[in-house]
Amino acid sequence: MTELKIQHILTLVFLLSKGAKYNYVTITTSSLGKNIKKSQQSASKHLLELEQNNFIKRIISGRNISVKITPKGFSEMVKLSTVLQNSLDSSPSSLELEGTLVSGMGEGAYYMGLKGYTKQFKSKIGYVPFPGTLNVRLDQKIHQEAVKHLEALDGIKIKSFSDGKRTYGWVKCFSAKINNSLDCVLILLERTHHDDSIIEIISNLCIRKVGKLKDGSKISITIPIEN
Incomplete structure (x- = not known):
């Protein structure tokens, strides 16, 4: 790719910041070493090697260079x-996740069936989800961390709403596939009782029945990511 050695990059960055693209800039090896967090000897060696490889030109005058x-x-x-x-x-x-199907606490069917959510689901993802959410436990830390990438993305936003008695949080939706075959939507909730190891999935179908899945089933989830 390039002849430039990694240890020389900071030296060139420092020189560029001082205007050395067009002009000769005066430095000392001690000031250079301090700025690139290297010893004076290392800074002197960097300059010599850069000059030998024709990456820089030097004019030495006493201790100044x-x-x-x-x-x-x-x-x-x-x-x-x-x-x-x-x-x-x-x-x-795409974002690839792997986990184990687990039972939830039964709250998903209630919340996802609220009119304030169902009207938005219908208009924004094209259907009212099958009652309840599919709960998947991400057994590996790498997959739990990967989900955090989605938090910075917009997704399809289901807005929070109030029924006059309480306010229900927003939901972010991301199109996904289970086991590379079943279309679904992974949802991130503003408010949830689950920890970071549990993700929730909705669909217009009963995924357990269609996919012949049960608690303990190992599944993969693929979420396309737009560049």
Whole structure:
């Protein structure tokens, strides 16, 4: 990809910040070492190696050193910047979760059947969900952590509402598939009694019956993620 060594990147970043793309900038190895959190000896070695590889030009005058980044050095930093930016901007095409089907506390059917929710479900996801939610326990920490990625995404928002006596929290919906075959929606709730290991899923069908699933069944959930 590039000849540039990892240990030299911070040195070039520091030099760029001082204007060394176009001009010679005067530094000392002690000030450079302090800024890149390396010893003076390491800073001196970095400059020597960068010069030997034609990433910088140096003019030495006593303890002061004037340094300018060469076109080659700048070009390598641009390449690195492009790779980093592409990596930071990218996201997985789907989120993959694995877990075990467990019984809930029976509250899902009540809450998901409230008129304030059902009207919004009908208009926003296209159907009124089958009564109740499918509860899946994420047995591995990596999958529990992966769900947190969804918290930063918009999803399809079912707004909170009040029936005059109490207020019911919002619901965020994410299209998903169970075992790569059954269409469903994973929901994140503003208010829930579950801990981070439990996720809830809704569908227009009884997933347990259609998928021939029962408590203890191992299932996978795939959630497409838009880039």
